[in-house]
Amino acid sequence: MSKKALYLLGIAITIVLGTFLYLKFCCNCCEKAITDDTPKTVSDTVQEPNFVPFVLNGSGIEYHTNDNLKFLKNSAKLIMPVSDSVITGIEKLQMFLKSNPKQKITITGYATSDETNSTTFENLGLARANDVRNYFVSKGLSENQFNTKGEILDKWKMNADTLLGPANYSFEIIDSTAVTNNEWSALKDKINAQPLILHFNTNRSSQTLSDAEKQKVADIAKYTENVKDAVILVVGHSDNIGNRSSNIALAQKRADFSKDYLSKNGIDSERIETQSKGPDEPIGDNGTAEGKAENRRTVITIK
Known part of the structure; x- marks a missing residue:
């Protein structure tokens, strides 16, 4: 082969090899550069604000x-x-x-x-x-x-x-x-037909209310809120243990406790009247423990 042919062959090999190396390395570099420069997509997730307006x-x-x-x-x-x-x-x-x-x-x-x-x-x-x-x-x-x-x-x-x-x-x-008067009259009748009755332990004038009793308090509050001349009557009672004067005083304490309870639950204290019947109006047999427990009570109604 002549020198001229070898020379041309060398040039051809150089071109082919150069093209191969360029495609393999330089284009990868360019692609990487483009990739690195491309802004990354960020999730559009928005964090919920930690407040309630x-x-x-x-x-x-x-x-x-x-x-x-x-x-x-x-x-x-x-x-x-x-x-x-x-x-x-x-x-x-x-x-x-x-x-x-x-x-x-x-x-x-x-x-x-x-x-x-x-x-x-x-x-x-x-x-x-x-x-x-x-x-x-x-x-x-x-x-x-x-x-x-x-x-x-x-x-x-x-x-x-x-x-x-x-x-x-x-x-x-x-x-x-x-809102007709008949609707409030019906609520009053409901309250008085099944009045709120709080029972007390011996010599005690405090009480924890049940859910049913709490609902009756809510009904009374609703009535007084809408009937502006309404008056609540709280009557305290006792059993017959001890002398009458002491029981009258104890029953009054129970009535006062009930008035305080109602006033703390949205009822104007000036619209609550209290009375004490002491042992004079029993509803249970004072000869039994069960009957005495029934008699230790306050009865709350609408006048």
């Missing part, structure tokens, strides 16, 4: 702040102090209600199913709703423009052991003539 939204009022009223787990008492932004909302609500006397707000309080209700209310959510209402009233709002109810949910947003804003506020205009 305080919202007042009715016809003629709209207020929103990310802060809120708070409760410790298992507690029905508001955590104090309340933030300035929430107080601002309450002040706006006060002005709104004064300008709209027919406006009614239902406060729904919430509690979770794993919380313990140690209050005298039917459930912890209702207890919280009543504490919120009481706080609003302490700020100058009219008690008559609020209703309360409670709900139990599986869960609620929390920060450590604190529930964030477990309450809702629904607005509606109430025509007072829409």
Whole structure:
């Protein structure tokens, strides 16, 4: 083979080898560079904010702040102090209600199913709703423009052991003539037909209420809230152990305890009358332990 042919062959081999090496190494470098420079796709997952806003939204009022009223787990008492932004909302609500006397707000309080209700209310959510209402009233709002109810949910947003804003506020205009006297009369008849009767241990004037008794308290509170001239009558009774004067005094203590209990659960104490019958009106046989237990009682009715 001539020198010229070898020379041309060498050039051809060089070109082929160079092309191969370029494709193998340099293009990989370029591809890597392009890949490295390409922005990575980031997931659009948005972390849920750890707050529940305080919202007042009715016809003629709209207020929103990310802060809120708070409760410790298992507690029905508001955590104090309340933030300035929430107080601002309450002040706006006060002005709104004064300008709209027919406006009614239902406060729904919430509690979770794993919380313990140690209050005298039917459930912890209702207890919280009543504490919120009481706080609003302490700020100058009219008690008559609020209703309360409670709900139990599986869960609620929390920060450590604190529930964030477990309450809702629904607005509606109430025509007072829409609720007839017959409806409230029927509720009064129901209360008096099966009055709230609290039984007491010997020489004791304190009592833990059952769920059924708590519901009767709620009915009485509802009646007095809507019938403004309603008066509650609490009559204390005793068995016949000891002298009559001592039993009269003990039965009065039981009546006073029941009055105090009712006043702490939303009933104006000035609308509660107490009496003591002592051992004079037994309903059980004082000759038996069971009969004496029946006689140690207070009876709560609507006058």
